[in-house]
Amino acid sequence: MRAMPEGFRWGVATAAYQIEGSVSADGRGPSIWDTFSATPGAVRHGDTGAIACDHYRRWKQDFALLSELGVSAYRFSLAWPRILPEGTGQVNQSGLDHYRRLVDDLLARGIEPVVTLYHWDLPQALQDRGGWTNRATIDAFARYAEVVAEALGDRVPRWITLNEPWVSSFVGYGSGRHAPGIADGRSALLAAHHLLCAHGAAVPVLRETSGQVGVTVNLSPVRPVTPEDADAARRVDGCQNRWFLDPLLAGRYPEDMIEWYGFADAEPGDLESIAAPLDFLGVNYYTRTWVASGDRDVPHPVHPSLDAHQVLPEKLPRTLMGWTIEPDGLRELLVRLRTDYPGLPPVLITENGAAFDDYVDPEGGVDDEERIAFLAGHLSALADAIDAGVDVRGYFCWSLLDNFEWAEGYGRRFGLYHVDYATQHRLAKASARWYADVVKRNGLP
Ligand SMILES: CO[C@H](O)c1c[n+]2c([nH]1)[C@H](O)[C@@H](O)[C@H](O)[C@H]2CO
Helix, strand or coil: CEECCCCCEEEEECCHHHHCCCCCHHHCCCEHHHHHHCCCCCCHHHCCCCCCCCHHHHHHHHHHHHHHHCCCEEEEECCHHHHCCCCCCCCCHHHHHHHHHHHHHHHHCCCEEEEEEECCCCEHHHHCCCHHHCCHHHHHHHHHHHHHHHHHCCCCCEEEEEECHHHHHHHHHHHCCCCCCCCCHHHHHHHHHHHHHHHHHHHHHHHCCCCEEEEEEECCCEEECCHHHHHHHHHHHHHHHHHHHHHHHHCCCCHHHHHHHCCCCCCCCHHHHHCCCCCEEEEECCCCEEEEECCCCCCCCCCCCCCEEECCCCCCCECCCCCECCCHHHHHHHHHHHHHCCCCCCEEEEEECCCCCCCCCCCCCCCCHHHHHHHHHHHHHHHHHHHCCCCEEEEEEECCECCCCHHHCCCCCCCCEEEECCCCEEEECHHHHHHHHHHHHCEEC
């Protein structure tokens, strides 16, 4: 038995654009993901979040699944365009009322709502004015936080300002693989900085509520494929991990990366604001990153981490996303955080999960043994990190439901519950029953 500490929070996680649908209902404005997914070739099979899991209408039945799992916490995100359809200006009360109903129902079920303010669905109206490359978006986010704090501040116990600013900036504005689909290294760096500043502007606002405040970052231990790749690996670590951890936890950008990027866009006071004390750090972990120094022409010295390309060791097992399955990377990552960042606050694993080739068998079940093995391995590694002295307070499995997997559309299933998108029928996979038992035991059998 690998028991977790007393009071450990067991949860599952989702995000608004990936599950809600109803993208035009009750005053919601368009987001950059509505625009991007409608762009031919942007998303596999031309999938969009227009319907998704129809959660905006079926949320009560989905919350019954949370009770079935027995989780003590549920991480979800608010859709900024439901609350402020233009990103600023007029508040849409229907949007606030919707999320108030969700939070109150969770509390009534004895489930702790963990609310992410921004999980990638920027109001399109803000992108029309430059989005995260426009410094004015910082103030727009701070106003959004004020509106949410006023409406929900007396009942949400944990706030997460941003989900994965690295993805929003380097994938959305750097590689263009995500919304808004811009491929420009300089834009990626500006967006990353403004996202961090937006986080810093929101922290004092959310501090005025009764809830704890944190941020979620995606982190991945970086390994060189050969010793000759050590420099490239350090730069990828600098881009993916240290470019966010250093400002958030140490109040400075990493010197080696400032030089590599030639970054000079921080204004007086920015770093102090970004480094506002956190009650917890959300960590999303999925895999390690393996790097071989690319001999390709790098389109732009500023272009993030493209001075190297990822080379996945053939021998390692992978998920359907092509990510290597490396549970010990979670332990390695957490121990590194504790070692490198003396100011590390308590950690929540806000996402961990995997996509496998799930199918409904002739008996009407989904026997996802690979996902059970994946989760068991990562929970064991998490227990190792806790035994090594890392203060981890909770774990959120990604995800409750199969859902819209961004550029992969509906072709990648991460859920504990299978979703038949034609009928919207939810079906508990074997992993849902397994996870419910782990939650009940407060640890691995
Ligand atoms: C390298 O994985 C990233 O950290 C990551 C993986 N994931 C994420 N971030 C996002 O936060 C989720 O919205 C995705 O659905 C989920 C699964 O792809």
